């Protein structure tokens with residue numbers, strides 16, 4: 517029981533840091549040493565206002581000083597990251613793979629939120645995904661490396677192009693909807709996931725994004741339709757694929 521709780525607690529704490537990343541990276545002050553503050557009144561947050569999840573609940577979702585509402589996304593990112601980290605352990609047990617997978621999920625969470633906010637994926641985050649992806653590729657050369665999937669080394673390299681190239685062609689055909697950031701994202705995560713899970717994840721993401729697009733079209737009408745970011749759906753597709761893709765593929769074939 518305790519290891520899953522440990523993953524969840526670490527996930528919660530890291531989730532709090534992810535909120536900082538989501539706020540600061542698009543504003544170009546990631547490395548600023550300024551302490552976290554209320555975006556409404558500028559009041560510097562005290563330690564007891566920075567406890568993941570519990571501070572939000574304790575403050576009932578409002579700033580202690582100006583009583584302005586705090587975005588519900590802060591606790592959602594924290595709880596969501598805790599859940600994702602716990603799922604990594606439940607699926608793959610304690611080991612280097614589940615820890616790296618948790619890092620990948622956190623990066624995907626940050627990418628999804630930033631894409632929602634500014635319709636852009638910072639390149640640095642995709643590069644970070646690519647760097648994490650070197651580990652499974654290297655491990656694939658060794659017996660008993662702890663990789664959950666028995667994929668030869670080239671399966672990871674092919675992962676880089678498995679979804680990114682079809683997406684690139686699709687972007688040329690549709691002229692919109694799919695951006696360069698989405699393509700780079702799928703290339704980067706392809707090295708970590710290998711070609712099968714990357715294809716599956718991209719497919720799931722496109723289906724989810726397509727369904728959401730139709731729902732939005734019906735709800736808002738053609739003219740009022742806002743641009744919809746794709747990365748949150750690709751991220752969700754990849755998370756499902758990386759957690760349960762093995763079972764899903766076994767079920768299909």
Ligand SMILES: [Zn+2]
Nearest residue numbers: 554557579582
């Ligand atoms: Zn405030």
